[in-house]
Amino acid sequence: MFRMTNDARFWNRVARKYAADPISDEAGYERTLARTRDFLDGGKTAVEFGCGTGTTALKLAPFVKRIVATDISGEMIAIAREKAAAQGCANAEFAVATPDAAPWPDGTFDVALGFNLLHLVAAREATLGGVHRVLKPGGLFISKTPCLKEMNPVVRLAIPLMQLAGKAPYVSAFDAAELERMTEVAGFEIIERARHGTKGKDARPFLVARKV
Numbered sequence: 001m002f003r004m005t006n007d008a009r010f011w012n013r014v015a016r017k018y019a020a021d022p023i024s025d026e027a028g029y030e031r032t033l034a035r036t037r038d039f040l041d042g043g044k045t046a047v048e049f050g051c052g053t054g055t056t057a058l059k060l061a062p063f064v065k066r067i068v069a070t071d072i073s074g075e076m077i078a079i080a081r082e083k084a085a086a087q088g089c090a091n092a093e094f095a096v097a098t099p100d101a102a103p104w105p106d107g108t109f110d111v112a113l114g115f116n117l118l119h120l121v122a123a124r125e126a127t128l129g130g131v132h133r134v135l136k137p138g139g140l141f142i143s144k145t146p147c148l149k150e151m152n153p154v155v156r157l158a159i160p161l162m163q164l165a166g167k168a169p170y171v172s173a174f175d176a177a178e179l180e181r182m183t184e185v186a187g188f189e190i191i192e193r194a195r196h197g198t199k200g201k202d203a204r205p206f207l208v209a210r211k212v
């Protein structure tokens with residue numbers, strides 16, 4: 001059974017505001033979508049973890065057979081379902097789930113997606129292990145992750161204060177090399193690394209990792 005955590009409570013509380021916020025780097029986001037689409041086709045099944053309000057899943061749904069988009073927050077998933085219904089999207093489904101307790105058998109999906117997620121997870125080993133488990137052999141994990149250690153130190157100093165005020169969730173700090181290493185330790189081979197940002201220094205590496 002799904003257990004409500006502090007993280008879920010935080011994201012439930014901010015879900016409606018998150019849904020209304022504009023994407024900060026639209027061109028960078030479009031690059032990520034375009035490159036992700038290159039790894040999809042109409043025969044593939046995909047799972048997205050930390051899907052938020054489903055924007056990305058709904059944009060990618062036309063390029064796969066089926067996409068299951070998941071999030072720790074029931075409020076995010078409720079909004080995603082509203083959007084899917086409004087758009088008449090028939091091959092995207094939404095579920096409250098986390099990678100470490102994903103309710104699918106081993107080897108279910110061809111592709112797993114995790115955008116702006118891994119820095120928010122304390123149990124990264126179990127999370128990456130869960131992503132690995134639900135992928136078919138040779139399946140791809142496509143991610144983009146803010147690396148706090150590569151950001152302005154002022155941002156890092158502000159986070160604990162924002163957490164105290166209930167304005168920020170759990171966040172962990174690592175750099176791109178550490179992110180790649182933890183992905184590899186979980187049983188993946190990195191086959192592509194890129195930076196898609198178009199607004200100055202980009203601290204969010206885009207990685208494509210293959211299950212080995």
Ligand SMILES: C[S@@+](CC[C@H](N)C(=O)[O-])C[C@H]1O[C@@H](n2cnc3c(N)ncnc32)[C@H](O)[C@@H]1O
Nearest residue numbers: 011050051052071072073076098115116120121
């Ligand atoms: C910054 S938002 C990113 C949403 C979306 N992927 C995007 O790029 O706009 C992070 C999302 O991850 C979810 N989340 C946080 N911790 C999670 C976890 N352990 N497992 C699954 N989802 C989680 C939050 O509820 C939130 O919707």
